[in-house]
Amino acid sequence: MNKLTLTLIVLIALAVGALGVLWQRPWVVQGSVSVGSQYQSTTTPTVADLTNLCPARAVGMASSTTGVLSGIDITNYGLGSLQIYDATTSNASLRSSDQATSTLMIWGMINGMATSSHPSIDAGFNRGLLIDYTTGVGTSTITYRCEG
Numbered sequence: 001m002n003k004l005t006l007t008l009i010v011l012i013a014l015a016v017g018a019l020g021v022l023w024q025r026p027w028v029v030q031g032s033v034s035v036g037s038q039y040q041s042t043t044t045p046t047v048a049d050l051t052n053l054c055p056a057r058a059v060g061m062a063s064s065t066t067g068v069l070s071g072i073d074i075t076n077y078g079l080g081s082l083q084i085y086d087a088t089t090s091n092a093s094l095r096s097s098d099q100a101t102s103t104l105m106i107w108g109m110i111n112g113m114a115t116s117s118h119p120s121i122d123a124g125f126n127r128g129l130l131i132d133y134t135t136g137v138g139t140s141t142i143t144y145r146c147e148g
Contacts, residue, residue: 039070041143044082044133050090053129054146066126069106070143071119078138083108086125090132099127114138 042053054065069084084107089095106123115138129144 037145039143039145041141042131044131044137044140044142047131047142049131049133051131053131053142053144054125065128065146066124067129067144067146069121069123069125069129070145071117071121072107072140072142073117073119074109074115074138074140076139077112077114078136079112080134080137081108081110082131082133082137082140083110084142085130085132086127087130090130 040053047053054067072084083105085104086106087095087099087104092100104127106125106129107118107121129146131142
């Protein structure tokens, strides 16, 4: 082989390699979840009782963010109760009159949590995601997204 043929073969190989890389479009993010649509999760009883998850703040502090409760997976049985509210506080006297506790509950499991999965709740909230549970609550994973 002469130098010209060898040079031509190397140039063709480099061009094919460059086209192969460009064909894969490495600058485009590949994934099933776009930015802003990702979910967060927490577990009970790891999260403190009466925690407002959106945004995560100290117990008793309020937030006014919106978001979506995606799902709940209960992985260990427990005798306690778990309620999730669209609220900033569990104290009804600190809320306005149109925010009765019964209208704010998004999800609840009272007096005994069997192992189960609730993957497609997709319930929106406007005031925050308040977690309220009693002693003996089962281990669960709560999946949610804060939007505001």
